[in-house]
Amino acid sequence: MKKAEATRFSILRKAFELIYTKGYQTTSIDDILATTKVTKGAFYYHFKNKDEMGLAIINEILKPNFAKNFIDPLKNDQDPIELIYNMMYHLLMENEFLKVEYGCPAANLTQEMAPWNERFAKALDELVNQWNKSLIATIEKGKKDGRIRQNVDAKQVTFFVMSGYWGIRNFGKLENNRSVYVSYLKELKNYLNSLR
Amino acid sequence: MKKAEATRFSILRKAFELIYTKGYQTTSIDDILATTKVTKGAFYYHFKNKDEMGLAIINEILKPNFAKNFIDPLKNDQDPIELIYNMMYHLLMENEFLKVEYGCPAANLTQEMAPWNERFAKALDELVNQWNKSLIATIEKGKKDGRIRQNVDAKQVTFFVMSGYWGIRNFGKLENNRSVYVSYLKELKNYLNSLR
DNA sequence: CTAAAAACATACTGAGTAGTATGTTTTGTT
DNA sequence: AACAAAACATACTACTCAGTATGTTTTTAG
Numbered sequence: 246m247k248k249a250e251a252t253r254f255s256i257l258r259k260a261f262e263l264i265y266t267k268g269y270q271t272t273s274i275d276d277i278l279a280t281t282k283v284t285k286g287a288f289y290y291h292f293k294n295k296d297e298m299g300l301a302i303i304n305e306i307l308k309p310n311f312a313k314n315f316i317d318p319l320k321n322d323q324d325p326i327e328l329i330y331n332m333m334y335h336l337l338m339e340n341e342f343l344k345v346e347y348g349c350p351a352a353n354l355t356q357e358m359a360p361w362n363e364r365f366a367k368a369l370d371e372l373v374n375q376w377n378k379s380l381i382a383t384i385e386k387g388k389k390d391g392r393i394r395q396n397v398d399a400k401q402v403t404f405f406v407m408s409g410y411w412g413i414r415n416f417g418k419l420e421n422n423r424s425v426y427v428s429y430l431k432e433l434k435n436y437l438n439s440l441r
Numbered sequence: 442m443k444k445a446e447a448t449r450f451s452i453l454r455k456a457f458e459l460i461y462t463k464g465y466q467t468t469s470i471d472d473i474l475a476t477t478k479v480t481k482g483a484f485y486y487h488f489k490n491k492d493e494m495g496l497a498i499i500n501e502i503l504k505p506n507f508a509k510n511f512i513d514p515l516k517n518d519q520d521p522i523e524l525i526y527n528m529m530y531h532l533l534m535e536n537e538f539l540k541v542e543y544g545c546p547a548a549n550l551t552q553e554m555a556p557w558n559e560r561f562a563k564a565l566d567e568l569v570n571q572w573n574k575s576l577i578a579t580i581e582k583g584k585k586d587g588r589i590r591q592n593v594d595a596k597q598v599t600f601f602v603m604s605g606y607w608g609i610r611n612f613g614k615l616e617n618n619r620s621v622y623v624s625y626l627k628e629l630k631n632y633l634n635s636l637r
Numbered sequence: 638c639t640a641a642a643a644a645c646a647t648a649c650t651g652a653g654t655a656g657t658a659t660g661t662t663t664t665g666t667t
Numbered sequence: 668a669a670c671a672a673a674a675c676a677t678a679c680t681a682c683t684c685a686g687t688a689t690g691t692t693t694t695t696a697g
Contacts (some may be wrong), residue, residue, distance in 0.1 A: 248664090249674060270466050273654065285656085287675045295655070345446060346556050352611055356552040357464060359614045360542050370615050398628070404621055405628035408608030415548055415607050416600065418555045419566050425600055432594070432601035439635040444694085445644060469684060481686085483645045491685065 249313040252313070254289045260298060261306045265350045269299060269357050296362070307351060307358055314340060314378045322399030326437045333410060333433060337417075337426040345419045345440075349414040351386075362422065377403055384440075397440050451477055451485045452503075456494060457502045461546045465495060465553050477565045492558070493613040499564040503547060504615075510536060511572045521583035529606060529629060533613075542617045545610040556635075573599055593636050605629065606609070 259281045263272040276297060278285060292298040318332040343349065350373055350386065358365035380403040385395035413429040455477045459468040470491060474481060488494040514528040532539065539545065547568060554561035576599040583589035609625040 248594055252674080268466065268558070270464065270524060274653075274656085284676050286660090286677075289656075299587040302625035348552065348556075352608075353552060355611055355615050356544065356549055359617075360462065360544075366615060366617075373612075373615060384688060398624075399622045401628040401631075404591045404609065404612065405632065406623055408606075408612055409601060409604045410608060411611050412548075412604030412606060412608030413600065415551055415611075416569075419551050419562060419569060421555075421562075428594075428597045429604055435597075435633070436601065436632055439632070448644080470686085480646050482647075482690090485686075522662060614691075 251380065252283060252287060255305055256288060256291060256298070261302045261350070264299075264351065266303065266344075266347050268356065273291045276292045296364070297436055299358075300364060300368055303354070303372065307354075308372055310342070311372055311376065311379070315341075316379045319383045325383045325390075326392065326441065328383060328434075328436055329406065330430075330434055333406075334430055336410070337413070337430060338423065345417040345423050345426070346425055348418045351409060352414055373407070376407065380406060387440075388420055393440050402440065404438075406433075444486075447508060448479060448483060452479055452484060452487060452494070453502055454500055457498045457546070460495075460498065461549065462543050465550060492560070495554075496564055499550070499561070503550075504568055506538070507547070507568055507572065515575045515579045520586065520588055521579045521586075521600045522637065524579060526626075526630055526633055528607065528627055529602075532606070533609070533626060534619065541613040541619050542624070544614045545607060548607045548610055548613065569603070572603065576602060583636075589636050598636065601632075602629075602631075606611075 251283070256277065260272065260277045263276055263280065267276075268313050274285070274288060277283075288298075292301065314336060315332070317334065321328055335388045351369060354365065355373075359369065360366075361428055379401045381420060384393060384397065384399035386400055388395055388397060389397070407431065413426060416429075417423065446447065447609065449543055452473065456468065456473045459472055469483070470484060473479075474484060484551055485496075488497065510532060511528070515530070543549070547565060550561065551565050551569075555565065556562075577595045580589060580593065580595035580598055584591055584593060584595070605608075605625065609622060612621045612625075
């Protein structure tokens with residue numbers, strides 16, 4: 246039962262890469278098979294259909310990656326403002342997994358699938374809610390520690406910060422240049438400092 | 442030369458609606474023909490191919506709409522902070538053309554097309570640059586009038602604000618609920634006021 | 638009114654597409 | 668080794684897609 250798991254995972258990995266760069270709809274199963282050297286029989290042995298594979302990508306590829314890069318960095322007792330800024334800086338400037346020209350995988354999938362596939366929307370919403378909760382908790386902790394103003398609304402700030410991230414990712418796609426990230430990050434720092 | 446223009450425009454209008462709700466790739470020409478009651482011969486008389494139609498949508502549908510809702514509201518001598526906030530409020534809460542479940546048409550197209558179609562990317566970039574310039578001008582004017590701090594970087598703020606808008610539009614898709622807009626707008630107001 | 642061009646209509650093509658039917662090979666269990 | 672189930676392979680189907688070939692109708696200019 247080990248080789249089969251490897252086959253399944255290799256499909257998910259490669260499919261994710263193709264979908265990240267090309268989009269879900271425009272990535273055909275034949276595309277995936279061609280790059281994985283897996284045959285159609287194997288594919289449909291592991292996945293009931295394309296959508297099941299898509300959901301598996303969210304749950305088995307995106308979710309762990311999200312946890313590592315969006316959640317774990319906040320689990321720390323440093324200054325919350327710095328934690329949030331550093332996470333963003335890392336995501337935008339240092340993470341070699343996320344490419345400027347292809348944006349954010351979760352945002353891409355949301356954009357493409359959420360309006361007409363409830364199951365995708367729900368899976369992605371769960372993903373994003375984890376980030377949401379972590380950010381809120383980080384800010385609330387900062388308020389308790391006296392490092393963030395008491396009249397700051399953690400939920401509002403979180404939506405504001407998350408939106409900015411998704412938006413600048415889309416912007417990067419358009420310009421295909423990290424310079425927009427630099428401007429964004431500078432102003433993000435100003436904004437975050439205004440919460441002190 | 443009047444009826445033909447009407448046919449062309451009706452194709453663009455209906456195609457835009459379909460693309461806005463379903464996406465560019467997943468909107469087939471046959472879909473467009475079915476809803477417009479135009480035949481394939483007529484379609485290909487007016488447009489060389491699907492991509493030319495897509496570009497026409499950006500230039501002839503999106504651009505005027507963008508000018509009306511994103512540019513013109515800033516051409517005013519009111520307080521720049523209020524101008525920007527009111528524009529955003531109108532876009533998110535009052536504009537009945539833009540639906541929460543379908544996000545921002547320009548952002549959708551950027552997400553879907555920018556990485557692998559240069560002409561779309563360029564056309565969309567022009568569109569967005571106009572908004573960019575208007576926002577920068579608005580902020581610069583505010584600085585001159587003394588209504589915005591002198592050490593505010595207009596370009597940075599503009600990227601930050603635009604990103605937030607695109608991001609919260611994507612968020613709205615996920616939750617399919619304007620309540621995220623409300624949180625976002627409250628925090629946007631806080632942020633904008635911090636620029637005074 | 639007439640002829641030519643503009644505007645549209647119909648039927649088709651060839652290349653994908655997701656998914657299936659029906660196999661063969663590999664693996665684990667006894 | 669033997670057998671069954673798991674894991675994979677191949678060939679196909681029914682359908683959709685963008686685009687074309689070849690018409691017919693409508694408009695416009697003289």
